[in-house]
Amino acid sequence: MKSTLHSFIFIISVILFSNQIKAQTTGKSIKASIGYGASSSYYNEDYGSQDEVDVMGGGLYLHGEYILGIKSWFSIRPYAGAIFESVDKDQNVQNQPQYKVTTNAFLVGGKIRLCAPIPWVAPFIEAGLGASAGKFETFTPNVNFNKSDVLLHIPFNFGLALGRKNSFEIGFSGYFHPAAKQSTGVFAVGYSFPLD
Template identity: 80%
Template sequence: MSLTLRSFFISIVLLFLFPNLAKAQTEGKFIKASIGFASSGSYYIEDYGTQDEVDVMGGGLYLQGEYIIGLKSWFSIRPYAGAIFESVDKDQNVQNQPQYKVTTNAFLMGGKVRICAPIPWVAPFIEGGIGTSIGKFETFTPNVNFNKSTILMHIPFSVGLAVGRHHNFEIGISGYFHPAAKQSTGVFALGYTFPLD
């Protein structure tokens, strides 16, 4: 078990044993802004044939804003809106080969909940929820051919650390799973939280 995961479970136990020590997240209302790098890939591990020559995974910019409703010092509800803009470099040197690619270019909206461990200065958290993506999705691999501009359901999941004296800064890894397009998007992002009251 990794050190971060072990710390997270220990923190959850401490949260229930000593709830008055929970200072990882403040009750109230906040806005969080995040920016990062997104990369999309297919659910399937496949033999792409030309994987050495063609970049299959899409990569690009990730932006997101959240309205945070802190109900407890360790629990919050988070409606969110954001966007992912990805592309794949085209290799003009590949002759008579399909251009396999997995990209997402969409606006995201939905809701999630966060459970945060009460550790001063560095607080691990985990999030999950459900949302909608509106945009263009391409999953073109040897076994999948999905290319649509549409509205799809997605499932967000995140883990990360809220750091600083007031836990205003965040470092996180997120996943947005699009079952209909048979693809998922991984995100590495940095965030900052602004209090509203």
């Protein structure tokens, strides 16, 4: 009972005094991230015994953001990045084509972040809209998309901002490309450099 009461008082204190807590710094910053990305088709129609074929591509992910910190819990983030993926060419599947899903593209766009006003460990969530310019391949039993083009993507991210000023980050990102019927999942680490 006492621990529940203490937890309740702590949560109420955080809510009431959130103006005094700086979870993420306000002002302008630049964030650089590096990570690993993997793409797969989200077209999930059952295709029999071939659903055991691994068609994911994976590779290097680079990302940079210009951060406009409006409040300690809200920021606007124009971004640019790149993802370079390939697939294992040694698929051990007889009498079947080489299925694959890859993204090799540059990414630009904008997103907003909502961040819990908690120092040292602050969970966040982000969403936005962007464009990807590059080569997209989605070759599965049900999809055959192979184009070099500029495509709309929808980013969705969540993670933790760490440190006294929440300068370090670990997070998971998703980039959905509806035209190519594929999505890219990313695990990345990042660091923010204040400009003010």
